[in-house]
Amino acid sequence: MTVQVEFHFDFGSPNTYFCHKLLPDIAKRADAEFVYVPILLGGVFKLTNNQPPMIQFANVLHKQDYMRKEIARFIEDHGLIKFQMNPNFPVNTVALMRGAIVAEDEGFLDKYVDAVYSHMWEDGLKMDDPDVFVSALNGAGMDGAHILERTQEQGIKDILIQNTSASVERGNFGAPTFFVGDEMFFGKDRLDAVEREIAKQN
Numbered sequence: 001m002t003v004q005v006e007f008h009f010d011f012g013s014p015n016t017y018f019c020h021k022l023l024p025d026i027a028k029r030a031d032a033e034f035v036y037v038p039i040l041l042g043g044v045f046k047l048t049n050n051q052p053p054m055i056q057f058a059n060v061l062h063k064q065d066y067m068r069k070e071i072a073r074f075i076e077d078h079g080l081i082k083f084q085m086n087p088n089f090p091v092n093t094v095a096l097m098r099g100a101i102v103a104e105d106e107g108f109l110d111k112y113v114d115a116v117y118s119h120m121w122e123d124g125l126k127m128d129d130p131d132v133f134v135s136a137l138n139g140a141g142m143d144g145a146h147i148l149e150r151t152q153e154q155g156i157k158d159i160l161i162q163n164t165s166a167s168v169e170r171g172n173f174g175a176p177t178f179f180v181g182d183e184m185f186f187g188k189d190r191l192d193a194v195e196r197e198i199a200k201q202n
Helices: 014-030 041-048 063-078 094-106 109-121 130-139 144-150 154-169 188-201
Strands: 003-009 032-038 177-180 183-186
Touching (some): 003 188, 014 188, 032 109, 032 154, 094 154, 130 144, 177 188
Parallel strands (some): 003 032
Antiparallel strands (some): 003 177
């Protein structure tokens, strides 16, 4: 029996990019289907009184250096050689995440997610610039202007708000977060635990 796993993500987190790149292999090994749930990480932080690591640990001696080392190890361990830190970080992801809702509504979420993650964390584009947004998505074979226009629809905005609120109500406080049934797992370093839980539920 194929187990469905929810992946609650926001393009602004490099750790969600890392997970995105590894999920296809886990899906094959574990007989699982990963369902992508767009949330707004800024909204999650606001609702949970959380902060981005770069702020939360800004004054902790050695913490930032260690986090950079951990990312470098993860990249090396998994061969994620295309990754580069976006020079425009942090990027405002409101339009990008609303765009994911549009893509989901119109049936091309997989294509959209692949393209945006590549542009964000491989090409280093400033994806919160409307012109860059449109051009990048056009180059990936989508109608960037159409997607950007639809991000202003109240219904699209409402779905993203609802996704975010519902995620927090289930216990989420950040991203990447996974739900395997009722079991929640947070962070790229919990992918092994996600896979074990899939096996339990399979």
